[in-house]
Structure formats: structure tokens, C-alpha cells
Amino acid sequence: xxxxxxxxxxxxxxxxxxxxxxxxxxxxxxxxxxxxxxxxxxxxxxxxxxxxxxxxxxxxxxxxxxxxxxxxxxxxxxxxxxxxxxxxxxxxxxxxx
Amino acid sequence: xxxxxxxxxxxxxxxxxxxxxxxxxxxxxxxxxxxxxxxxxxxxxxxxxxxxxxxxxxxxxxxxxxxxxxxxxxxxxxxxxxxxxxxxxxxxxxxxxxxxxxxxxxxxxxxxxxxxxxxxxxxxxxxxxxxxxxxxxxxxxxxxxxxxxxxxxxxxxxxxx
Numbered sequence: 646x647x648x649x650x651x652x653x654x655x656x657x658x659x660x661x662x663x664x665x666x667x668x669x670x671x672x673x674x675x676x677x678x679x680x681x682x683x684x685x686x687x688x689x690x691x692x693x694x695x696x697x698x699x700x701x702x703x704x705x706x707x708x709x710x711x712x713x714x715x716x717x718x719x720x721x722x723x724x725x726x727x728x729x730x731x732x733x734x735x736x737x738x739x740x741x742x
Numbered sequence: 743x744x745x746x747x748x749x750x751x752x753x754x755x756x757x758x759x760x761x762x763x764x765x766x767x768x769x770x771x772x773x774x775x776x777x778x779x780x781x782x783x784x785x786x787x788x789x790x791x792x793x794x795x796x797x798x799x800x801x802x803x804x805x806x807x808x809x810x811x812x813x814x815x816x817x818x819x820x821x822x823x824x825x826x827x828x829x830x831x832x833x834x835x836x837x838x839x840x841x842x843x844x845x846x847x848x849x850x851x852x853x854x855x856x857x858x859x860x861x862x863x864x865x866x867x868x869x870x871x872x873x874x875x876x877x878x879x880x881x882x883x884x885x886x887x888x889x890x891x892x893x894x895x896x897x898x899x900x901x902x903x
Binding site: 662663664665669689695696698700701702703705706 | 802803805807808809813815840858859861862863865866868869870872873
């Protein structure tokens with residue numbers, strides 16, 4: 646059987662961007678799943694389960710990140726991460742207008 | 743994304759602490775903030791406030807990311823640019839790190855309140871190097887401020903360090 650691969654693009658929408666606390670939330674969710682996940686900002690690619698690598702992305706507000714998950718639970722992981730980044734905004738405010 | 747930041751853009755080389763005296767997390771944070779303050783980086787009368795803010799941030803969630811390193815930080819209006827320093831402790835400090843191991847190298851950052859992107863760019867550079875085993879090992883082995891400065895300047899020139 647082929648391993649499911651899921652790819653999506655999310656946009657960072659909270660004002661402070663992907664600083665350490667959001668990165669930790671991201672990694673926490675990623676680690677609840679079995680599949681492998683890589684996150685790319687275009688210039689840099691990071692293991693979505695590694696807090697050190699995720700901290701290295703320095704994704705500011707407006708940055709688009711490509712998330713690629715490989716494994717049986719890849720679709721669920723991608724959905725959960727999209728919700729965290731784009732719907733919940735990591736529990737942080739968007740930029741002031 | 744703006745220009746890449748380097749260690750030499752935000753590390754205060756006059757405030758490096760090659761041998762931290764404090765036995766625990768809070769005293770290590772206090773020592774590093776004081777060192778930045780003594781180097782004139784924090785404006786007047788902010789030392790205690792910033793120390794308390796870093797400690798309270800640390801209580802919310804440890805910045806001990808594992809592998810013997812911690813990056814305590816806070817945003818504060820006392821600074822207009824990111825300022826940071828490095829402290830080492832050969833005996834290891836309990837930072838409640840993610841991997842529950844002691845911390846030997848501490849990079850403390852104070853970032854401006856209103857420029858989240860600058861903070862992220864500094865973090866990007868820090869973690870590009872901290873995630874490399876070679877860099878962590880060399881940093882931990884430094885014994886003088888001069889050695890730390892040399893290593894950081896070398897890392898600025900060499901992305902694979």
C-alpha cells in the first residue's frame with residue numbers, strides 16, 4: 646500500500662509570528678501523530694516535530710508555510726495544524742489594523 | 743523577510759559571562775540581565791523589571807529546548823533593538839528543560855516590544871546554529887569571553903558551524 650502524503654499551505658496570521666510559544670504548540674500537535682512532517686518557508690525546511698528546527702523558520706506574520714505530512718494519519722495531522730495556525734492563530738491576536 | 747541577522751548584530755560582546763556563578767535558573771537569568779545592564783544596554787532602572795519579566799516568562803514554559811541549551815527571552819520597551827548575551831555554566835543548571843537534562847549554555851535575549859519580526863530574525867540565527875551539535879559542543883567548551891566572541895563571529899561567517 647502506498648503511504649498517504651498530504652501537502653498544504655498555511656499562512657501565519659498572528660501578529661507576533663511563529664515565535665517560541667506557537668512553535669511549541671505546533672510541535673506538540675505534530676508529535677501526537679505518527680506521520681512524518683516537514684515544514685518549509687521557501688528558504689528553510691524544518692522537521693515539524695523538532696522545536697529547534699521550527700524555531701529556525703522565523704515565520705513572521707504573512708509568511709506562507711508549506712506543510713508536508715507522510716504517513717497513515719497525515720490528513721488528520723494537516724487538518725489539526727491548519728486549525729492551529731489559521732483558525733486559532735495559536736491563541737494570539739492578529740495584527741492591529 | 744528583511745536582511746538576515748547575525749550574532750554580531752545583537753549579541754553584546756561586553757556582556758558575555760563565560761563562568762556563571764549562580765547555582766540555579768533564576769540566578770543565572772539575574773546574572774545575565776545584570777551583565778547587559780552593566781554594559782549599558784537596558785536603559786536606566788530596568789534591570790530588576792526585566793529580570794522579573796524573563797523569570798515569569800520562563801515559568802510559563804521553559805525555554806530549555808533540550809541538548810543542554812536554553813534561550814530565555816522577553817519583549818520589553820526598554821530596548822529598541824534585540825540585545826542578547828551568552829552565559830555558560832560547566833556544572834549545569836536545572837532549567838526544567840524539555841528533555842529534563844541540565845543546561846550548560848544560556849542565550850538570553852531582550853527584544854523590543856513593538857518589532858516582533860526582529861525577535862524572530864534573531865531567533866532564526868540562534869537556532870540555525872544551536873541545532874548543530876558541533877556548535878553546541880564548541881560553545882559549551884568556551885572558557886573565556888574572548889573564546890565565546892570568536893566562536894560567535896566564526897559562526898556568523900560559516901552557516902554550517
